[in-house]
Amino acid sequence: QKEVEQNSGPLSVPEGAIASLNCTYSDRGSQSFFWYRQYSGKSPELIMFIYSNGDKEDGRFTAQLNKASQYVSLLIRDSQPSDSATYLCAVSSNTGKLIFGQGTTLQVKP
């Protein structure tokens, strides 16, 4: 089992729809959870972080964390073509390392 798992996609949604990106992790001691966006040919850009169970909202983005289920998700409301990118889930393990998932490719179609 991979430490951080994401569906590679592509996830295709129409413009204006809600995109839902999911991530599971194996280390129950994980404390910090991050979502990065990476455009093709660019470096990852931090878009959300969450430390506590529940939801955290920032503009069109909502991160959801469920530690009991070892599950973290990212919702993007009113998706725009400019949101088309690879979204990387990252989890800070109890060994102090930041472990990344393979990423989910999101395509937002006009």
Place this chain on the structure above:
Amino acid sequence: KAGVTQTPRYLIKTRGQQVTLSCSPISGHRSVSWYQQTPGQGLQFLFEYFSETQRNKGNFPGRFSGRQFSNSRSEMNVSTLELGDSALYLCASSLFGSYNEQFFGPGTRLTVL
């Protein structure tokens, strides 16, 4: 604040050579982490330095090494390059470490021929 800078941006080397990559973190950040990104393996953690000390290390061979200077700038060295070392090498800086938000530099694209 200036972001994370990495030099050089592109490198072409041949097998057996060695290479040194440089990273300057965001001012005030004391933690620098290095990652290797390849299409097949994704983003893989190499090591983390905090206040000039290696605090964590990933599962890479000893050919990969690093160091951090008193001004928090960090260098990464790869000796005896192999074809499989071709990758995008990213450094990320944060205030305190991986449990904090990390901010990535633009990366160094290394091609080994």
